[in-house]
Amino acid sequence: MSKLSGPQLRALKARAQRLEPILRIGKAGLSDAFFAALETALDQHELVKLKFEAFKDQKKGLTPQLVERSRSQLILRVGNVAVLYRRRPHPAADDATAANPS
Numbered sequence: 620m621s622k623l624s625g626p627q628l629r630a631l632k633a634r635a636q637r638l639e640p641i642l643r644i645g646k647a648g649l650s651d652a653f654f655a656a657l658e659t660a661l662d663q664h665e666l667v668k669l670k671f672e673a674f675k676d677q678k679k680g681l682t683p684q685l686v687e688r689s690r691s692q693l694i695l696r697v698g699n700v701a702v703l704y705r706r707r708p709h710p711a712a713d714d715a716t717a718a719n720p721s
């Protein structure tokens with residue numbers, strides 16, 4: 620994933636302030652079901668706020684695992700909240716290519 624510029628990062632942080640946590644990391648931890656839900660959330664929303672309800676003392680170590688496994692970028696981690704971003708492909712561009720395969 621390409622590195623975000625300063626203005627892009629600031630814009631994503633501003634958007635993240637208004638978000639409610641979509642996923643919560645509870646006592647089940649980083650299970651396969653959690654990562655499946657995270658993949659779906661990133662595909663649908665691009666910008667996803669996560670809340671650590673359990674494993675609060677391990678959040679610094681778990682956050683890089685979240686980023687790596689979801690192929691996303693960490694936008695911010697404050698307190699027990701982390702925000703991840705993964706650009707979704709533009710379906711309009713895919714549809715245009717499929718309609719006119721030159």
